[in-house]
Amino acid sequence: MLKVVIAGGFGAGKTTAVGAVSEITPLSTEEYLTEASADVDSLTGLESKRTTTVAFDFGRLSLSDAPTPLELFLFGTPGQDRFVDLWYDLSRGAVGAVVLVDTRRLESSFTPVSFFEDIGLPFVVAVNQFDGAHRYHPEEVRTALELPAAIPVVTCDARDPNHVAGVLLTLVDHAMNNATTSRTGHAPSTTLQDA
Numbered sequence: 001m002l003k004v005v006i007a008g009g010f011g012a013g014k015t016t017a018v019g020a021v022s023e024i025t026p027l028s029t030e031e032y033l034t035e036a037s038a039d040v041d042s043l044t045g046l047e048s049k050r051t052t053t054v055a056f057d058f059g060r061l062s063l064s065d066a067p068t069p070l071e072l073f074l075f076g077t078p079g080q081d082r083f084v085d086l087w088y089d090l091s092r093g094a095v096g097a098v099v100l101v102d103t104r105r106l107e108s109s110f111t112p113v114s115f116f117e118d119i120g121l122p123f124v125v126a127v128n129q130f131d132g133a134h135r136y137h138p139e140e141v142r143t144a145l146e147l148p149a150a151i152p153v154v155t156c157d158a159r160d161p162n163h164v165a166g167v168l169l170t171l172v173d174h175a176m177n178n179a180t181t182s183r184t185g186h187a188p189s190t191t192l193q194d195a
Contacts, residue, residue, distance in 0.1 A: 001071045003093050004171060006057075007115070008100030009108020010079035013128040013158035015057050017100060018076045021164040022059025056090055061168065072168055081111050088119070096122040096175035098167055100158060104133050106144060113145055122175040124152040126167045 006014050019026050057076030063069065075090045077083065091097065097116050101109045109125075116123040127141050136144075138153040147153065152170050156163040 001073065002095045002172065003073045003075065004168060005075050005077060005087075005091050005094045005097040005121070006100065007077045007087065007097055007112040008079055008128075009102060009105055009112065011105065012079060012100040012102045012108065013130075014076040014079065014100055017098075017128075017156075017158040017164045017167075018057040018059040018074050020159055021061050021161045021168070022074065023062060024060050027056075027058040056086070061165065063165070063169070066169070070172065072172075074168075077112075079108070084111065084115060087112075087115055091116075091119060091121055094121060096124070096171045096178075098171050099123055099125045101125055101127045101141060101145075102130060102133075103127060103136050103141065104130065106141075109145060113147070122171075122178040124154065124167065124171045124174050126158075127153065127155045128158045129155055 006017055008014050015026075015028060019028070056078065057074070059074040059076075061072045061074060063072065075094070077087050077090055097112075099109060099112045099116065113123075113125070125138075125141065125145065125147065127136065127138060129135060135155075138155060142149075142151070142153045152174050154167060154170055156167050158164060
């Protein structure tokens with residue numbers, strides 16, 4: 001059993017990703033956006049967004065076909081910077097994190113990237129390919145976010161269970177490689193997706 005955090009900026013697709021891949025009905029703390037948040041929650045590019053996560057989302061995914069059967073507990077964070085203190089609690093005991101990126105609002109990705117760098121939690125970046133958004137190559141996103149080569153950057157559609165599962169496997173593989181490298185000084189030669 002592994003705990004995974006799914007983070008990203010406001011409207012990046014975290015609730016959608018948890019809901020797409022969870023084998024249980026996800027726990028969601030979505031609330032309607034109100035006028036009270038209008039000054040702090042910019043809806044530029046998200047005009048149709050009506051709700052936001054105010055605590056966390058929770059889902060579960062069993063990967064019984066993986067080389068080592070896994071059960072992932074998925075915790076989606078709220079996206080606004082004012083909830084960063086909650087991210088510490090959600091990250092406690094996690095094997096790693098997925099940072100979902102919306103290239104239409106790239107500036108909202110810097111806070112979660114910096115957060116996981118600062119606390120030393122392994123993470124991967126998943127570029128959520130929204131309908132109608134310009135498609136950037138993962139290396140362009142890596143450069144824009146100033147990410148080292150060791151951080152995996154992949155593309156996905158947060159609505160597609162197979163895409164989200166692939167991102168989660170990439171994360172678990174990255175976290176395991178990080179742990180092995182920390183212990184032995186070199187990375188293993190196989191990955192979860194290779195097996």
